[in-house]
Amino acid sequence: MIREFSPADVVYMLAAARWTVALALFAMVGGGLIGMLVAVLRIVAFRPANWVARAYINLIQGTPLLGQLFVFFFGLPLLGIQVGAWEAAALSLSIYASAFFAEIWRGSLQSVSPRQWEAGAALGLTYVQRLTHVVLPQAVRIAVPPTVGFLMQLVKDTSLTALIGFIELTRASQIISAATFAPLPVYGTAAAIYFVICFSLSRLSQRLEKRSHAAR
Template sequence: MTSFNLMHLQFILTGAMWTVILSVLATLGGGIGGAILALAGISRHRFIRNIAALYITLIQGVPLLVILFLTYFGLPALGFNIEPLAAATFGLSVYVSAFLGEIWRGSLEAVRKAQWEAGECLALTRMQVLLHIIMPQSIRLATPPTVGFIVQVVKNTSLVSAISFIELTRSGQIVNNSTFQPFLIYTIVACLYFAMCFPLSRFSRVLEKKFAISAR
């Protein structure tokens, strides 16, 4: 057993860095998937809407840990070699896409139908109405819940420790196994999560208040 030292702290900080990187990658990947799902969810074609709704229902109904296990252990069983980072990024992106897709679809549909009709009266195509009239309004509605969900993404990255990826939680576990100082180690881990999540939470609340005032 060794005492907690600067090298242990550096190792934990490296894990925190990977937590941030993984959160960014998952948000980007999930954001792309979420945008596709949101657009599919408001499609004029019922079949496309049903496919998007089915995907969202299935993914939201399955624990993230199970999705990560399917990605990390299931894909190699099918002949695909996948590294922990790629598995973690893919699994989280799949999970994030379902929730962001639902948030953004709801924001698009929250814009009054009269806005669509006004655009059509101006002889704009459906895509032009979507890009120039609907999306600018829906972004205002979608931003606060999106930022709030990203906080959950940061915290949910702790689950990737179950597939051997060394992020903040896993690095804390490794250091604790070496030092046997759980209270100190996990207090540091908790403080680092707080340092990452609190600014996002505050930003989300500020956006909610700002947009609530501007909507009056």
């Protein structure tokens, strides 16, 4: 039975878009936690830790996300962990995001001049005080715009999870397209929904960037 592409389908797609957003948010939190750890390993004064962190970042950034999704989707059950599409998608997107967050945050931390550390030491602050009161506030200000920018990247990347069968916006569009044989309006609608989410995020990132420049 072929039916028309109707407003009800758009509602279904919007409902599926919630999973797109949920997945991106989950990957941001999960990836943020792992990424923080990797960023620290990348800069601590202990060479082997730096190597491990660099190898991790190169491995993740040097392989396609699509490949990582399939490896987790088929690999986790071999470890005796039964996973559905959501678990595989959430885990691999978190790991994928962590490598990028680690690099963004390492760059932000290192872009704070070493003199700031020295100045803090000269004022008699301890290492932790220097980190939390002198360096981190400046690094965070630098890191926020690219972090929001990457979140927009992440929203787009969630579309790949459709290919392991996770029902988010893209997979929902495939389903409706198959039922209505109207691929152009269906995928056009999907693109429009992605556009609204991503454009808001990229505008936000640009505004934050302007503001952080103004504050300097």
